[in-house]
Amino acid sequence: MNPANYLEIKNKIPSNVNILAVSKGFKSQEIKTIQNIGQNDFGESKVQEALEKQLTLKDHKQINWHFIGRIQSNKIRKIVQNFKYIHSVDSFEKLQKISNISREEKKNPLIMLQVKLSDDPTKGGFNPEFLIMKWREIQELKNISLTGLMTINPKGLSSKENSGLFKKCRALADSLQLPDCSMGMSGDWEEAIDAGSTWLRLGSLIFGGRF
Numbered sequence: 001m002n003p004a005n006y007l008e009i010k011n012k013i014p015s016n017v018n019i020l021a022v023s024k025g026f027k028s029q030e031i032k033t034i035q036n037i038g039q040n041d042f043g044e045s046k047v048q049e050a051l052e053k054q055l056t057l058k059d060h061k062q063i064n065w066h067f068i069g070r071i072q073s074n075k076i077r078k079i080v081q082n083f084k085y086i087h088s089v090d091s092f093e094k095l096q097k098i099s100n101i102s103r104e105e106k107k108n109p110l111i112m113l114q115v116k117l118s119d120d121p122t123k124g125g126f127n128p129e130f131l132i133m134k135w136r137e138i139q140e141l142k143n144i145s146l147t148g149l150m151t152i153n154p155k156g157l158s159s160k161e162n163s164g165l166f167k168k169c170r171a172l173a174d175s176l177q178l179p180d181c182s183m184g185m186s187g188d189w190e191e192a193i194d195a196g197s198t199w200l201r202l203g204s205l206i207f208g209g210r211f
């Protein structure tokens with residue numbers, strides 16, 4: 001991992017677009033290195049792995065932890081207790097459960113709802129029509145702060161196809177008056193910026209390959 005990598009990427013990205021450094025598979029020491037040069041948002045996709053790093057880094061109070069992995073219902077309490085942001089809420093039932101547990105825990109996580117914009121069977125998320133239909137009910141849930149939508153594009157798309165899906169995500173977020181779109185990864189971040197991403201989730205581009 002080379003800090004110059006990070007600084008180079010940061011210089012290319014407009015200042016209104018946030019970088020989420022996806023540290024899954026990387027060690028606490030590598031998180032510290034990046035944090036030392038100004039990165040405070042880190043994304044993890046496995047609860048246990050994240051909790052171990054959070055413990056090691058407990059004195060690094062400026063770090064904001066984001067959960068970006070598939071949410072298992074029995075892990076929701078741990079996620080609510082330990083993450084400021086949750087990007088990967090992929091069903092109404094899980095959202096309700098997050099709301100209930102957040103109330104018990106006196107928390108108010110920032111939430112991005114994962115939307116399914118293509119029929120990739122490996123990716124979950126809210127169907128857009130369903131999301132619109134449920135929107136009033138969703139807005140009434142307590143102890144959650146809905147800030148945006150999140151999407152993961154299928155692998156192997158052309159640049160144009162990536163752009164098309166990102167623009168759909170942005171248009172849907174705008175129609176629901178949600179400011180954030182968590183979209184764009186190491187392979188498609190440029191298209192995501194053009195389409196109006198506010199959170200790029202970058203792993204290998206910052207940290208190098210995972211082993």
Ligand SMILES: *Cc1c(COP(=O)(O)O)cnc(C)c1O
Pocket residue numbers: 022024045068069152185186187201202203204205
């Ligand atoms: C791993 C992961 C990323 C980062 O992927 P890279 O290709 O390494 O940038 C982004 N989002 C999610 C949901 C991930 O699981």
